[in-house]
Amino acid sequence: MPVTHSLEADVLRRQDPELAEILLGELDRQSTTLQLIAAENFSSPAVLAALGSPLANKYAEGYPGARHHGGCEIVDVAERLAVDRAKALFGAEHANVQSHSGSSAVLAAYAALLRPGDTVLALGLPYGGHLTHGSPANFSGRWFDFVGYGVDAETGLIDYDQVRTLARTHRPKAIVCGSIAYPRHIDYAFFREVADEVGAYLIADAAHPMGLVAGGAAPSPVPYADVVCATTHKVLRGPRGGMILCGAELAERVDRAVFPFTQGGAQMHTIAAKAVAFGEAATPAFKLYAHQVVANARALAALLAAEGLVVTTGGTDTHLITADPAPLGVDGRTARGRLAAAGMVLDCCALPHGDARGLRLGTAAVTTQGMGEEEMAGIAALLAGVLRGETESQKARDQVRELTGRFQPYTG
Numbered sequence: 001m002p003v004t005h006s007l008e009a010d011v012l013r014r015q016d017p018e019l020a021e022i023l024l025g026e027l028d029r030q031s032t033t034l035q036l037i038a039a040e041n042f043s044s045p046a047v048l049a050a051l052g053s054p055l056a057n058k059y060a061e062g063y064p065g066a067r068h069h070g071g072c073e074i075v076d077v078a079e080r081l082a083v084d085r086a087k088a089l090f091g092a093e094h095a096n097v098q099s100h101s102g103s104s105a106v107l108a109a110y111a112a113l114l115r116p117g118d119t120v121l122a123l124g125l126p127y128g129g130h131l132t133h134g135s136p137a138n139f140s141g142r143w144f145d146f147v148g149y150g151v152d153a154e155t156g157l158i159d160y161d162q163v164r165t166l167a168r169t170h171r172p173k174a175i176v177c178g179s180i181a182y183p184r185h186i187d188y189a190f191f192r193e194v195a196d197e198v199g200a201y202l203i204a205d206a207a208h209p210m211g212l213v214a215g216g217a218a219p220s221p222v223p224y225a226d227v228v229c230a231t232t233h234k235v236l237r238g239p240r241g242g243m244i245l246c247g248a249e250l251a252e253r254v255d256r257a258v259f260p261f262t263q264g265g266a267q268m269h270t271i272a273a274k275a276v277a278f279g280e281a282a283t284p285a286f287k288l289y290a291h292q293v294v295a296n297a298r299a300l301a302a303l304l305a306a307e308g309l310v311v312t313t314g315g316t317d318t319h320l321i322t323a324d325p326a327p328l329g330v331d332g333r334t335a336r337g338r339l340a341a342a343g344m345v346l347d348c349c350a351l352p353h354g355d356a357r358g359l360r361l362g363t364a365a366v367t368t369q370g371m372g373e374e375e376m377a378g379i380a381a382l383l384a385g386v387l388r389g390e391t392e393s394q395k396a397r398d399q400v401r402e403l404t405g406r407f408q409p410y411t412g
């Protein structure tokens with residue numbers, strides 16, 4: 001654990017030992033198990049320090065220079081810094097860094113561009129679309145008329161011909177490109193072309209690949225989309241939160257959609273932590289990291305396929321992998337439980353063209369810990385051994401502890 005957080009833990013132990021033990025227990029869980037959830041990562045000590053800073057005390061409704069509360073002179077500087085760094089990092093004309101999450105960023109994008117009842121074209125949920133892409137349990141599915149496009153039954157790749165056909169048929173007000181489980185790069189230029197053809201806004205939900213974009217390891221949606229929504233955690237390694245990028249012509253609409261339409265006071269400690277993360281992502285070290293994340297994912301995907309899992313789309317271009325463990329004699333939900341017992345933490349996901357559940361895993365967190373392709377080989381073999389029943393849970397957990405002991409997320 002970093003020295004600063006050891007001191008904070010000591011304070012918490014004295015003040016609230018019960019909660020201190022809970023927090024230290026979670027640190028131990030993260031440090032002794034493999035974090036393979038594609039949406040998770042380890043934030044730097046500097047990001048964590050900003051999250052625990054006095055900025056958490058400040059109420060700051062509004063925007064820099066136009067707050068509804070006094071005493072915002074310092075937090076205004078912090079927000080302007082975050083905005084400037086985000087714009088420079090992603091080459092955007094405007095950035096809003098106040099969104100509390102990726103979902104709230106998407107909500108604000110819809111609020112800025114759409115009205116209830118408008119038609120929206122997005123990747124269908126069975127193929128990796130997010131809840132905000134039209135789920136009936138979500139505001140998106142209740143307020144808007146979503147039409148879902150899918151993926152090719154054989155390749156698992158987005159069916160771009162279907163996208164064009166559906167766009168021409170339904171003439172949507174907006175087209176959304178982005179996914180929580182699609183492991184390949186998205187053709188943003190194609191989506192821009194189709195959106196222009198039917199007179200639609202193009203919204204890129206780039207929550208997963210945005211950290212790779214920052215590191216030059218994935219194509220950027222910024223030159224093509226009217227609005228880009230993203231998270232600041234995942235591969236980007238910042239605090240849990242969201243952001244929105246857009247052109248200058250939509251800046252005021254986007255800002256008003258965030259505040260006052262969908263949110264109240266900005267979380268200034270989180271915004272400061274976002275500024276830290278944007279600064280870290282602009283370094284040469286982060287570029288090397290982002291490319292290593294992809295190299296690890298590609299290696300892991302190939303190794304899992306060699307072990308008998310069916311890897312969706314035959315591989316990956318990004319940090320995430322989706323795979324069907326059925327050839328090893330186990331379904332996705334059962335596989336997730338077995339792996340959790342063995343100290344390997346990952347998710348289930350829908351598999352295209354069927355009711356079966358598969359596995360979704362990613363390499364962002366283990367790469368932050370310093371693991372490379374050699375460690376991916378060990379992870380793949382261990383994962384397959386557990387699913388086949390060849391490796392007992394306790395033996396696997398011991399191997400995981402040995403591996404994570406050599407690659408700790410926090411040291412000092």
